[in-house]
Amino acid sequence: MSEKEIEHHKLIIVGSGPAGYTAAIYAARANLHPVMISGFQKGGQLTTTTEIDNFPGFPQGRDGNELMSDMEKQALRFETVIIEDEVTDTDLKSKPFKVETYGKIYTCDALIVSTGATAKYLGLESETKFKGRGVSACATCDGFFFKGKDVAVVGGGDTAVEEAIYLTNFCSKVYLLHRRDELRASKAMQQRAFDNPKVEILWNTEIDEVIGGDTGPMEDLRVVNNKTGEKREIGVKGLFIAVGHKPNTDIFGDQLETDENGYLITEGKSTKTNIEGVFACGDVMDSKYRQAITAAGTGCMAAIDAERWLAEQI
Secondary structure (H helix, E strand, O other): OOOOOEEEEEEEEEOOHHHHHHHHHHHHHOOOOOEEEOOOOOOHHHHHOOOEOOOOOOOOOEOHHHHHHHHHHHHHHOOOEEEOOOEEEEEOOOOOEEEEEOOOEEEEEEEEEOOOEEEOOOOOHHHHHOEOOOEEOOHHHHHHHHOOOEEEEEOOOHHHHHHHHHHOOOOOEEEEEOOOOOOOOOHHHHHHHHHOOOEEEEOOEEEEEEEEOOOOOEEEEEEEEOOOOOEEEOOOOEEEEOOOEEEOOHHHOOOOOEOOOOOEOOOOOOOEOOOOOEEEOHHHOOOOOOOHHHHHHHHHHHHHHHHHHHHHOO
């Protein structure tokens, strides 16, 4: 930790998004006077989602950025202090906990971690261009928009196969693109894909380019066979990237216990981590569901867990 001004608070929330904002709303209403360090992408991944149709309470759907803006306003209404800064380092080995940002060092009695997880993408320029306009990293979130259309899924693990099968509920055909000649998914998941008439697996196949106009949606996908070099367009209107997520936990080093994929481990049905007084919510501890509504639910849980833990310390 560097020599910076130190400021103490009862409860600090690191990260925003639906988990962080919900935690802030509940904590503020419990008079914990929470301070949120939002990160520079305030609102998290949902700020890049153009339309959300599966968050309850919005029958006409909701723009992701607007939904996060509303959650922020609700947290501010109950006097949550939101600091737009990035956490660069933490010290959770002694109390009070220390959280360092670019501007200041903050200490706190209790800490809620809601730093989320970042979807891994392939790194193609055309993929980035059409993100949110045909390219997605969440079939559960966006699959409905491709009803009756042909789409492609990239990946070879359980998540990719599961998303491909899920998409067959809406789409006419789903191409599963894998760069090797054998899937990494479990045998049971593989068999489900083989048995589904709507799923076609393209082996040894990689993406060459996502095709479309400068302002319009994705129009097609050109793929390349990495064995023969043959390129072709496969006639899909959507591309789902399913090559994994990376939980945003680097700032904690090895202080908090994680599973083999880097997600924070919580105790039983609670949000308690291995360090007493530190709680985790949202996608940073959820590798299974990764939905805005489930993130919000765990944010509520984390605030209640923190409130009860702080009450026990008096």
